[in-house]
Amino acid sequence: MANPTGKPVSAAEARRVAEEARETEWKAPSFLKQIFLGNFRLDLVHPFPEPPPERPEFRDFMARLDRFLMDRVDSDAIDRDGKIPPAVIEGLAELGAFGMKIPKEYGGLGFTQREYGEAMKLITSRDANLIVLLSAHQSIGVPQPLKLFGTKEQKNKYLPRLARGEISAFALTEPNVGSDPANLATTVRRTPEGDYILDGEKLWCTNGTVASLFVVMARHPDTKKISAFIVEKAWPGVEIGERCHFMGLKAIENGIIRFRNVRVPKENLLWGEGKGLKLALITLNTGRLTLPASCAVLGKRCLEICRTWANERVQWGEPIGRHDAIAQLLAEMVATTFAMDAVTDLASSMADMGDRDIRLEAAVAKMWSSEEGWKIIDRTMQIRGGRGYETADSLRARGEAPIPVERMMRDFRINLIFEGSSEIMRLFIAREAVDRHLGIAGAFADPKAALGKRLAALPRMAAHYAWWYPSRWLGWGRWPRFAEFGPLSGHVRYVDRTTRRLARAIFHLMLLHGPKLERRQALLFRTVDVGADLFAMAAALSRADQLRLAGAAEAAQAAELADIFCRTTRRRIAAHFRAMRGNDDVAKYRTAMRLLDGEHLWLERGMTPMAMAAELASEAMPAAPAAARG
Numbered sequence: 001m002a003n004p005t006g007k008p009v010s011a012a013e014a015r016r017v018a019e020e021a022r023e024t025e026w027k028a029p030s031f032l033k034q035i036f037l038g039n040f041r042l043d044l045v046h047p048f049p050e051p052p053p054e055r056p057e058f059r060d061f062m063a064r065l066d067r068f069l070m071d072r073v074d075s076d077a078i079d080r081d082g083k084i085p086p087a088v089i090e091g092l093a094e095l096g097a098f099g100m101k102i103p104k105e106y107g108g109l110g111f112t113q114r115e116y117g118e119a120m121k122l123i124t125s126r127d128a129n130l131i132v133l134l135s136a137h138q139s140i141g142v143p144q145p146l147k148l149f150g151t152k153e154q155k156n157k158y159l160p161r162l163a164r165g166e167i168s169a170f171a172l173t174e175p176n177v178g179s180d181p182a183n184l185a186t187t188v189r190r191t192p193e194g195d196y197i198l199d200g201e202k203l204w205c206t207n208g209t210v211a212s213l214f215v216v217m218a219r220h221p222d223t224k225k226i227s228a229f230i231v232e233k234a235w236p237g238v239e240i241g242e243r244c245h246f247m248g249l250k251a252i253e254n255g256i257i258r259f260r261n262v263r264v265p266k267e268n269l270l271w272g273e274g275k276g277l278k279l280a281l282i283t284l285n286t287g288r289l290t291l292p293a294s295c296a297v298l299g300k301r302c303l304e305i306c307r308t309w310a311n312e313r314v315q316w317g318e319p320i321g322r323h324d325a326i327a328q329l330l331a332e333m334v335a336t337t338f339a340m341d342a343v344t345d346l347a348s349s350m351a352d353m354g355d356r357d358i359r360l361e362a363a364v365a366k367m368w369s370s371e372e373g374w375k376i377i378d379r380t381m382q383i384r385g386g387r388g389y390e391t392a393d394s395l396r397a398r399g400e401a402p403i404p405v406e407r408m409m410r411d412f413r414i415n416l417i418f419e420g421s422s423e424i425m426r427l428f429i430a431r432e433a434v435d436r437h438l439g440i441a442g443a444f445a446d447p448k449a450a451l452g453k454r455l456a457a458l459p460r461m462a463a464h465y466a467w468w469y470p471s472r473w474l475g476w477g478r479w480p481r482f483a484e485f486g487p488l489s490g491h492v493r494y495v496d497r498t499t500r501r502l503a504r505a506i507f508h509l510m511l512l513h514g515p516k517l518e519r520r521q522a523l524l525f526r527t528v529d530v531g532a533d534l535f536a537m538a539a540a541l542s543r544a545d546q547l548r549l550a551g552a553a554e555a556a557q558a559a560e561l562a563d564i565f566c567r568t569t570r571r572r573i574a575a576h577f578r579a580m581r582g583n584d585d586v587a588k589y590r591t592a593m594r595l596l597d598g599e600h601l602w603l604e605r606g607m608t609p610m611a612m613a614a615e616l617a618s619e620a621m622p623a624a625p626a627a628a629r630g
């Protein structure tokens, strides 16, 4: 369905909508926010927050879940059939898995974020489709925004149903709305009685074809504001359209949902009119923490696969893991997996503490873990060689272990796209990284602002930067600071020093490029990547130190992994700083524009034609049989 205006909104309008939905206040401290300002707040990540001792109730649940996954879930069959068997969904519902995050008073299990993360890790270790089913339901589906923003009546009405196993879905995306909600075309109009009439079409709604409840984002045509509603599938006018199919996650129930003149009672508005986008963003703050948990488990599974195979497979007279090229990959994989686990647990624990603002930590955890996880699965494919590319069924048929690297890779790739693509996460993080500077110097740097307004900003700027800038050069980041970290103290000092260096670099870029910096994404994204790496280093160092303090048996190994991770990451950070000073960004941008303008069409000669336009594609494809829809 097209945007009712017929064309996408302007860049300025897209920015305005995003700004309006932004949470502008920072009521609680954030480690990453401070990193971008040049303050290394070790106290916010150290000591590493350990969960309280495991509750017997939680331990029982995990044991039952483990047995269930082992006995009843056949991942190869799920992938092959493109369907999660109803018995598996029923079994999960009986276990209470649809209500893990729902408070006990509403019939849920009342898990903390960290406990929920542990359960989701266990499920991921068995099957990625199940994690997407459960995550779309309760990380971003109806339970999460309802818990955060619902009224008592709404909670009483829906949470018990959801805890019992009614499936829910989150419906924001539309054909013209992927990363940019400003194009939202689903409309909602008020009736004289105060209810709402919903019209529109949602795309790629995970669980959409099996859910009975949806949280739907729609726009008021008069005010242009976006609101969120709980919508029931059973209501007249809700139509479940085509099921969509993807490269991986073959069994997710993802589809098109149409709303035609659907009457939504006023009681089903969530939070308030015009607060829908903000609700979606806040829901995603903790909602997107499930994804890094899955990435950490993928890393662990890849380690298991590669450790076994690199020992077992002998080529050129030696196990392949003993050839230097493969050994280098293995070392980075094990060190990064240690860091991913630390990042996930740290961000989840921070969410449970409730006294920290985790929006940047969650975004970094999602972006960083999905990208590092992708490298790990790619390397696992390389280490498994041809067997990595072969399907599990084919391996089994030949009498070999059915190790599903091919499926894991297919299932994993989407993590860099949904729940905020890597680029959108970087934009979001970069916006917050420069926020303080914009607040203080924004008016001065704005060429459209009146001269009076620009000059009025000067005294405030002078007062702030006269102290702030020199102090980003001061501070002792050398020995013996942080000596209590023992052999890892050098890395802690590096994080401290580099935090100030990063803040200076951001400031220098702002001075150099002014408002045009907004358009220099490659430059801005390097600053984001340095911040993300510093967070990952801090998490790994803190986790290693916590194991040392606890006298854990694996403390020495953890210190080794943290050390290797930090050494590798420091080299990457150095490369980012170098590229901030000298790069080919402008030349590459120009080449990309020429490509877009067709100047390099000559290079595309010599291929068979491909249908690039939608009309051609629909001409070529026979209409889907009715049975395949819904």
Ligand SMILES: Cc1cc2nc3c(=O)[nH]c(=O)nc-3n(C[C@H](O)[C@H](O)[C@H](O)COP(=O)(O)OP(=O)(O)OC[C@H]3O[C@@H](n4cnc5c(N)ncnc54)[C@H](O)[C@@H]3O)c2cc1C
Binding pocket: 136, 169, 170, 171, 172, 173, 177, 178, 179, 180, 203, 204, 205, 206, 207, 246, 249, 254, 414, 417, 418, 419, 420, 421, 422, 423, 424, 427, 521
């Ligand atoms: C399997 C699957 C499940 C999904 N589940 C759900 C769901 O349950 N509910 C739901 O609402 N949606 C869902 N989605 C939609 C998903 O969230 C979107 O695909 C995602 O937000 C990206 O949107 P898009 O695909 O339209 O890409 P686009 O927004 O068209 O972006 C295309 C590319 O351009 C980049 N890009 C876009 N804007 C910018 C910019 N300003 N600067 C730099 N780069 C930019 C993007 O990062 C991306 O690389 C699902 C999608 C899939 C494939």
